[in-house]
Amino acid sequence: MEYTLAIENAPETVPGGTGILLVHPSTGETDRIDTEFLRTDTDHMLIISTRTSAREVEQKLEHYAVDESKATILDTLSVERGYTRRKTDHVRYVSAPDNLDEIVDQTRQFLEETEGKRRISVDSVTEMAYYADEDSAREAVESLLELLAEHDAVGLFHLAESVHDDEVLAGYRDLFDGTIDLTQDGTVYTSF
Secondary structure, rough: EEOOOOOOOOOOEOOOOOOOEEEEEOOOOHHHHHHHHHHOOEEEEEEEEEOOOOHHHHHHHOOOOOHHHEEEEOOHHHHHOOOOOOEEEEEOOOOOOOHHHHHHHHHHHHHHHHOOEEEEEEOHHHHHHHHOOOOHHHHHHHHHHHHHHOOEEEEEEEEHHHHOOOHHHHHHHHHHOEEEEEOOOOOOEEEO
């Protein structure tokens, strides 16, 4: 299965199973890339949020005109922070952002329950490492990439460049099929 990519300087399409790393300086510009990735050529999308609550994700989708009816949000923050939670068909909760096994399990469940073209956004790997640790985050990412390949889905994984050392960054770059580098001024460089 081929997936269209509507991201500047990236290939027009990528095959199912492709994992893409989004390396960015700050979180500001990532919304544009993330929503371009999600709204194109998609039947179902899973947004794994370790950085913002489900409500903030919904606001982002609405602002960038992403079809929310196709979206499932996996909120990892609200339970731990004591926010009001209303479980719906489109919002699922994980107890805490460091519960990486549950994040992987929920992703597996999403992929098993849906059909067609599925996209997954992980925002962000950096937060997973912050709440858990670098090795656990890496293992979770590897598990998620295996699920993408197994279910013919594609994924975009956010990583804040300034937070990780060069060796960790290089390790992640080697793990993915493609990398999008977003500079401070919003310029996009890609390598696939």
